[in-house]
Amino acid sequence: MREPQQDRSRATRQRLLEAAVESLAEVGYAATTVAVVAARAGVSRGAAQHHFPTRADLFAAAVEYMTEVRLAEIRAQAGRLPSGPGRTEAIVGMLAEVYTGPLFRAALHLWVAASTEDGLREQIVRLEAHVGRQAHRALLDVLDVSERTPGVRETVQGVLDMARGLGLAGLLSDDSARRRGIVRQWSRILDRELLSGPVGG
Amino acid sequence: MREPQQDRSRATRQRLLEAAVESLAEVGYAATTVAVVAARAGVSRGAAQHHFPTRADLFAAAVEYMTEVRLAEIRAQAGRLPSGPGRTEAIVGMLAEVYTGPLFRAALHLWVAASTEDGLREQIVRLEAHVGRQAHRALLDVLDVSERTPGVRETVQGVLDMARGLGLAGLLSDDSARRRGIVRQWSRILDRELLSGPVGG
Numbered sequence: 001m002r003e004p005q006q007d008r009s010r011a012t013r014q015r016l017l018e019a020a021v022e023s024l025a026e027v028g029y030a031a032t033t034v035a036v037v038a039a040r041a042g043v044s045r046g047a048a049q050h051h052f053p054t055r056a057d058l059f060a061a062a063v064e065y066m067t068e069v070r071l072a073e074i075r076a077q078a079g080r081l082p083s084g085p086g087r088t089e090a091i092v093g094m095l096a097e098v099y100t101g102p103l104f105r106a107a108l109h110l111w112v113a114a115s116t117e118d119g120l121r122e123q124i125v126r127l128e129a130h131v132g133r134q135a136h137r138a139l140l141d142v143l144d145v146s147e148r149t150p151g152v153r154e155t156v157q158g159v160l161d162m163a164r165g166l167g168l169a170g171l172l173s174d175d176s177a178r179r180r181g182i183v184r185q186w187s188r189i190l191d192r193e194l195l196s197g198p199v200g201g
Numbered sequence: 202m203r204e205p206q207q208d209r210s211r212a213t214r215q216r217l218l219e220a221a222v223e224s225l226a227e228v229g230y231a232a233t234t235v236a237v238v239a240a241r242a243g244v245s246r247g248a249a250q251h252h253f254p255t256r257a258d259l260f261a262a263a264v265e266y267m268t269e270v271r272l273a274e275i276r277a278q279a280g281r282l283p284s285g286p287g288r289t290e291a292i293v294g295m296l297a298e299v300y301t302g303p304l305f306r307a308a309l310h311l312w313v314a315a316s317t318e319d320g321l322r323e324q325i326v327r328l329e330a331h332v333g334r335q336a337h338r339a340l341l342d343v344l345d346v347s348e349r350t351p352g353v354r355e356t357v358q359g360v361l362d363m364a365r366g367l368g369l370a371g372l373l374s375d376d377s378a379r380r381r382g383i384v385r386q387w388s389r390i391l392d393r394e395l396l397s398g399p400v401g402g
Contacts, residue, residue, distance in 0.1 A: 028317035030231055105316075108369075112313045115306075115372050116229035125373050132370075154386035161366030161383065168309075168365050169333075171316050172326050182362065185355035189394055 013051050013061075015041040020062035021069075024106035029113035034058055056119055059110065063127045070103050071134050078142045089187035091142050092159065095135075096183050099167035100175075107131075108171070135160055145194050155193055162186065214252050214262075216242040221263035222270075225307035230314035235259055257320055260311065264328045271304050272335050279343045290388035292343050293360065296336075297384050300368035301376075308332075309372070336361055346395050356394055363387060 019041035023032040034055050038048035052058035077094050081087055098104065107127075114124035139156050140147060147153040166182065169175045220242035224233040235256050239249035253259035278295050282288055299305065308328075315325035340357050341348060348354040367383065370376045 026317075028313070031317065109313060109316075111369070111372060112229070112310060115310075116227070116232065121373060128370075128373070151386050151389070154382045155390065157379065158363050158383045158387045158390075161370060162359050162363040163366065164369050165362030165365030165367075168312070168369060169329075169362060171312060172322060172329065178358065181355045182359045185352050186359045188352070189356065189359075189390065193390055193393075 009051075012041075012043055012047060016043060016048055016051055016058070017062050017065040020058055021066055021103060021106045024062070024109045025102040029109045032109075059120065060123050062106075063110065063123060066103050066107060067127060067131050067134075070098065070131060071138070073098060073103075074135065074138050078138065081142060088143065088191050089184060091139070092163075092183045092187045092190065093180075095139070095159070095163045096166050096179055099163040100170040100179070104164075104167045105171065108167070132160070143190075143194060152194065155190070159186065159190065210252075213242075213244055213248060217244060217249055217252055217259070218263050218266040221259055222267055222304060222307045225263070225310045226303040230310045233310075260321065261324050263307075264311065264324060267304050267308060268328060268332055268335075271299065271332060272339070274299060274304075275336065275339050279339065282343060289344070289392050290385060292340070293364075293384045293388045293391065294381075296340070296360070296364045297367050297380055300364040301371040301380070305365075305368045306372065309368070333361070344391070344395060353395065356391070360387065360391065 016037060019037045020032065023037055023040055027036075034048055034052060035045055037058060038045045041048070048058075052061060074094075078091075081090050081094070110120065110124055111128070114120040136156060139160065140152075143156070145152050145156070147156070162182075166175070166179050170179065217238060220238045221233065224238055224241055228237075235249055235253060236246055238259060239246045242249070249259075253262060275295075279292075282291050282295070311321065311325055312329070315321040337357060340361065341353075344357070346353050346357070348357070363383070367376070367380050371380065
């Protein structure tokens with residue numbers, strides 16, 4: 001008879017984590033208190049505090065959860081990519097979508113908050129290193145290139161930074177038309193770079 | 202006899218704007234109150250409120266000031282760029298420096314705060330559009346390319362987004378070694394792209 005209770009507890013925890021990410025993305029770090037997240041999740045404050053005694057605990061877990069969701073999204077989308085011409089543009093477009101979605105927005109709020117809050121900084125630095133490595137590997141995989149080829153590592157990392165910059169550019173206003181043009185052009189550049197071997201070597 | 206007083210008033214205003222940018226970069230948006238900025242500038246709170254009656258006034262002026270400082274920095278550095286080989290890397294390196302400095306950090310705090318504060322959003326959207334256009338034009342100028350060539354506009358905008366992403370990546374930890382590698386590689390890509398004409402026909 002313990003199973004259903006464990007399931008309920010897991011479902012409550014999951015709702016709290018989702019609510020924390022949603023709240024961060026929508027109202028930012030300062031306004032995302034445990035009470036706000038509990039209300040959003042439809043959970044009593046007592047139950048929320050049972051799962052996450054402090055706000056730092058809640059964010060640490062939400063950060064873990066965000067990582068898993070982001071990586072699962074990337075893996076799921078990667079399997080549905082077309083082959084042949086248009087594949088690179090689909091990949092770069094997918095990347096731009098991940099970095100303009102609510103998870104990046106939530107992460108951005110934590111990122112900026114962490115720059116002035118020492119208690120948060122260490123966790124977020126660790127998260128971003130982890131996510132950065134995973135995104136880098138996933139991108140090498142779907143592009144089917146090896147970073148043993150000189151320059152490929154830095155080319156691909158620059159594309160990830162570009163996606164991060166596009167995420168920032170889309171934070172306050174609709175940047176989708178400009179973004180589409182950049183995704184198309186840089187996909188062509190990437191095709192040419194990755195097919196033509198090391199640059200300047 | 203009015204001149205010295207006007208000078209003093211201008212100097213006080215300037216100190217307040219510099220202090221606002223420094224404070225934003227160091228302690229973030231929430232902690233940057235008018236009182237904090239006045240103390241940092243060594244100005245009485247009354248004098249600060251004479252110049253900037255509200256916090257919104259202070260940020261609006263600081264945002265203007267940041268724009269001017271950023272653009273003056275770019276123009277000053279552009280005049281000292283080398284010619285011939287290495288010029289593109291010097292340009293992209295300069296860009297990465299601008300986007301990892303305290304002005305970008307201050308702007309980033311305002312940017313993220315503006316995403317959840319309607320009163321700030323409009324001003325920051327206008328600022329970023331203005332700065333983005335100016336940075337785009339400055340980059341076309343120093344690279345000596347025209348956006349009438351198909352693809353050049355999107356290539357150059359992607360580099361600006363990449364620089365923005367580098368700024369974000371350097372917010373919480375020292376990212377300079379990784380950044381140098383990306384700057385070098387993307388400069389080579391840029392040289393090849395801009396010399397070889399439109400990509401993909």
